[in-house]
Amino acid sequence: MSTLWSDHVAGLIPYVPGEQARIPDLLKLNTNENPYGPSPKAIEAMQAALGDDLRLYPDYQALGLRQAIARRYRLQADQVFLGNGSDEILAHVFNALFLRGGRLLWLPDVTYSFYRTYCRFYDVPHRLIPLADDFSLRVSDYTQAVEQEPAGIIFANPNAPTGRALGLDAIAAIAKAHPDSAVVVDEAYVDFGAESAAALLREFPNLLVVHTLSKSRSLAGLRVGYALASSDLVAGLLRVKDSFNSYPLDRVALAGAQASIEDEAWFERTRHAVIDAREQLAQDLQALGFDVLPSQTNFLFARHRRQDAGEIAQGLRHQGILVRHFQAPRIEQYLRITVGTPEQCVRLCDTLKAVLSA
Ligand SMILES: Cc1ncc(COP(=O)(O)O)c(C=O)c1O
Incomplete structure (x- = not known):
């Protein structure tokens, strides 16, 4: 030391x-x-991006990629936030949404261990809520009336490392029970068989869904993640990102990620x-x-x-x-x-x- x-x-x-x-x-x-x-079209797009243009900074708004993602989920580009891997997005989420006057962040006891790393890093007070014996998340633990509303709620769906998934009704019930708390659903693995809560974004402005290109798009080495949410939540994340690093994704990553998203x-x-x-x-x-x-x-x-x-x-x-x-x-x-x-x-x-x- x-x-x-x-x-x-x-x-x-x-x-x-x-x-x-x-x-x-x-x-x-x-x-x-x-x-x-990864998609051969993504490799091709990245090869094409390797040229003289690399002397220029990338588009700090990353509009091309944000629009491509927005189209896929029938959202607006200002509802899409990008990060250098979803871990970076999660870091900004903890900083931007979970420090709320000492209120507690709620999260399951068995889940992606990076959440607790971020709690310690950003000094986010939190409450660990035990999963049931079969490692399922008991929705009633998250919907009961409480004296102090949580600062936010975060869980992975499907959960890691358990692999178990919640349905959309459960996620809607949690988001509905806490309109003054950001409810963050980390959907790193959702494409392998669960339903995305992106379908609930219209109904719940407090909901934020995080995705990665590392798993179902096979681009772990490229470091690209995105979040989908109301433009209000995205604006908060952008303020944090632009106080940290305006260009988290380079030109090659932007080109490859967009081609990958478009290769259905x-x-x-x-x-x-x-x-x-x-x-x-x-x-x-x-x-x-x-x-x-x-x-x-x-x-x-x-x-x-x-x-x-x-x-x-x-x-x-x-x-x-x-x-x-x-x-x-x-x-x-x-x-x-x-x-x-x-x-x-x-x-x-x-x-x-x-x-x-x-
Ligand atoms: C639940 C969960 N969220 C997020 C991540 C981070 O993914 P990445 O930073 O590669 O986008 C992982 C990686 O294993 C994960 O398991």
């Missing part, structure tokens, strides 16, 4: 991303990347391939003695009925396969396994067979 740091830095507990190991013939099923490549055929084909592989993998894991939670995502959250999760993860690692094991309360006996191609899933299951019988 350096004496030159600002006072708060020593106390930070940074988010720990999934391992990026350098192992020969590595099968990486630990960070929910998409096994299929590639999107449909690849997301369905992942969904099909997920269903097969869930069956195969069950046959190997795992209890598998229902998933609407590109990963499965599974617990072996007899063997320790940490030991299984280590055994797989020795064979060049990475899966995610969280040493966190309630979930330390679960593994989060990204769905790969059918061939990768077969390699995973064959290796698991050997690891489990070792």
Whole structure:
């Protein structure tokens, strides 16, 4: 620790991303990347953007991409906010919407761990609301009358790392119960089988939906995310973004992201391939003695009925396969396994067979 740091830095507990190991013939099923490549049209658009124009700053309003996203969801461009990955959007959300005079942010106890990192980073007071025993979110916990309204509510839908999804009725009930609180739904995985709350934006000006191009668009390396909300909420986020970095997306990313959003055929084909592989993998894991939670995502959250999760993860690692094991309360006996191609899933299951019988 350096004496030159600002006072708060020593106390930070940074988010720990999934391992990026350098192992020969590595099968990486630990960070929910998409096994299929990005749209070839996105690659082409990015190649075309690599030219003399790179001496110019990108459009700080990123209108082309915002309009393309707005068209897809039948919204206005001023209802779309962009970020360098959805993590950056979430950071701005915590800063712009959740510091409300000491009121508490509500969030589930088991969810994307970056939310608590941002709570600490921005000093957002919060209340963790336990998920039910089956890891479902109990809507009544979020709709009861309370003495002090929350500063905001955030949850991932489908949730990570559990994979479970809520329906739109549940999300509408939560947004309706707290009109003076921003309700943020992180839909990083929604395209793998859940319904997007974007359909509720007209009805609820306090609702904000966050998406990423890292998962269903297979562009984790490009770092592009977007949020959809009322123009009022977006204006607040823009004020924060323009006090931080006016150009979070470079020209290459803007070109690639727009082409990806516009390539509906590639999107449909690849997301369905992942969904099909997920269903097969869930069956195969069950046959190997795992209890598998229902998933609407590109990963499965599974617990072996007899063997320790940490030991299984280590055994797989020795064979060049990475899966995610969280040493966190309630979930330390679960593994989060990204769905790969059918061939990768077969390699995973064959290796698991050997690891489990070792
Ligand atoms: C629930 C959830 N939200 C957001 C993100 C961040 O995605 P990105 O910053 O790549 O857009 C992730 C990444 O794994 C995630 O699982």
